[in-house]
Amino acid sequence: MRLLTYCSIFILFVLGCTEEDYEAATVTFYPSLAGSTTEPAPGTAGTPFRVDLVTSRVLARESQVNIKVAGNGAGYGFSYVTNPPQLQQGIITLTIPEGETTTFFTITPLNDGVVEVNDYEYTFTIDQFSNSIRSSGQNTFKFYVAEPPLVDQNFNDCSGAPAAFTERIVPGSMAATLWACTDFGFPNESTKAVEANAFGKGAGVSNSYLILNNPLDGTDFSEMIINMQVYSRFSGAGQIRLKYSSNYSGTGNPEADGVTWTEVPGFAAQLPSAGSRAWTLVKSNLTDIGDEQIYLAIQFQGGTTSSSSNWRIDDFTIKIK
Numbered sequence: 001m002r003l004l005t006y007c008s009i010f011i012l013f014v015l016g017c018t019e020e021d022y023e024a025a026t027v028t029f030y031p032s033l034a035g036s037t038t039e040p041a042p043g044t045a046g047t048p049f050r051v052d053l054v055t056s057r058v059l060a061r062e063s064q065v066n067i068k069v070a071g072n073g074a075g076y077g078f079s080y081v082t083n084p085p086q087l088q089q090g091i092i093t094l095t096i097p098e099g100e101t102t103t104f105f106t107i108t109p110l111n112d113g114v115v116e117v118n119d120y121e122y123t124f125t126i127d128q129f130s131n132s133i134r135s136s137g138q139n140t141f142k143f144y145v146a147e148p149p150l151v152d153q154n155f156n157d158c159s160g161a162p163a164a165f166t167e168r169i170v171p172g173s174m175a176a177t178l179w180a181c182t183d184f185g186f187p188n189e190s191t192k193a194v195e196a197n198a199f200g201k202g203a204g205v206s207n208s209y210l211i212l213n214n215p216l217d218g219t220d221f222s223e224m225i226i227n228m229q230v231y232s233r234f235s236g237a238g239q240i241r242l243k244y245s246s247n248y249s250g251t252g253n254p255e256a257d258g259v260t261w262t263e264v265p266g267f268a269a270q271l272p273s274a275g276s277r278a279w280t281l282v283k284s285n286l287t288d289i290g291d292e293q294i295y296l297a298i299q300f301q302g303g304t305t306s307s308s309s310n311w312r313i314d315d316f317t318i319k320i321k
Contacts, residue, residue, distance in 0.1 A: 024135060025132045025134060028053065028139070029051065029124075029126070030052060030138070033141055033142065035049050036143065036146065037049055038146045039110075042111050048083065048106035049108070049143065051143075053096075053104065055096060059097075059098055059101070061098050061132045062095060062097050064096075065094045065103065065133065066093050066128040067093075068091060068124070068125045069082070069091070069092060069122060070125075071121060072121060074114055076090070078112045079145070080107055080109050080110055082106065083106045092105050096133075119147055120147070121142065126140075147319065150319060150320050151164070153165075154192075154315050155313075156192050159181060164212065164214075167208055167211075168211055168253070169208045170254060173208070176198075179195070180194070186231070191314070192314075193312045194313050195310060195312045196310060197310035198303030199234070199310070201305050202305055206308070207302075210298045210299075211248075211296070216294050218291050221289075221320035222321065223285060226264065226283070226284045226316075226317070226318050227282070227283050227315070227317045227318075228313050229280070229314045230271055230279070230282050230312070231312040232272055233275065233312070235273075236307040236308045240311045241268060242268075242284060243297050244289075244295065246292040247260060254297065265285075265286075270282040270284075275309065296318075
């Protein structure tokens with residue numbers, strides 16, 4: 001009789017156990033709360049990025065999790081897609097099967113054809129859940145998509161002459177080539193860069209323009225952001241300036257009759273001192289170009305064969321918006 005009583009109690013206990021008797025399950029983003037990638041080039045596919053969620057225990061019943069999506073991109077299907085897809089705008093619904101503890105989704109960046117100086121930022125927030133899941137832990141995941149620069153030149157493929165640029169020497173000035181590749185680039189002289197130096201280059205005074213090969217069309221942007229790392233190893237005569245021209249032909253004498261060049265505001269004031277031997281990030285903004293096509297150039301002027309500063313340029317980028 002006593003054995004029967006114990007068995008009855010055990011059976012009642014087992015049959016009477018419900019999901020509420022277990023510790024409440026929590027769902028959380030894990031192990032990372034942030035990720036990043038780069039927008040793919042036009043005509044190429046982006047790489048899916050996986051985002052994982054886990055629960056605090058094995059689930060007794062199949063459960064769903066709704067993830068709310070917000071961001072500054074051009075929208076679902078334009079700037080990014082997810083898997084599973086968003087059946088409801090701005091919502092991803094995930095299912096965690098009975099007996100499981102994990103689920104995931106992927107986000108794939110797309111090239112939306114929109115050039116933005118600001119990178120895209122998306123926020124994924126656990127918004128709702130059902131059945132065995134009763135709460136959320138780390139409920140927000142941040143994802144960043146970097147906008148590729150319009151121009152991105154690190155000079156690492158430089159061989160003999162600066163890639164993506166052409167040197168134009170003003171007639172009557174020092175005739176030697178002044179801009180050349182160097183093996184001492186940013187950040188620790190282990191990569192290549194481009195360097196201007198007039199020392200030992202012969203008669204005259206330097207006046208040479210390193211001109212970006214492809215012109216920039218002002219109809220495509222309202223603002224241009226130009227960044228570069230600048231370094232000077234030796235002091236002496238000569239200076240560099242960042243300039244643009246809307247009436248240069250792209251070939252020949254950059255100071256031919258009628259050609260005008262305008263200094264990019266704020267560039268010269270940010271330069272390191274000649275001979276300072278410290279890499280300096282120089283950031284310049286160019287606005288109010290209008291609808292004109294412009295050429296951009298770095299001018300090295302004033303160096304001589306007996307006295308010349310030198311200037312290295314690396315990680316040259318242009319973003320527009």
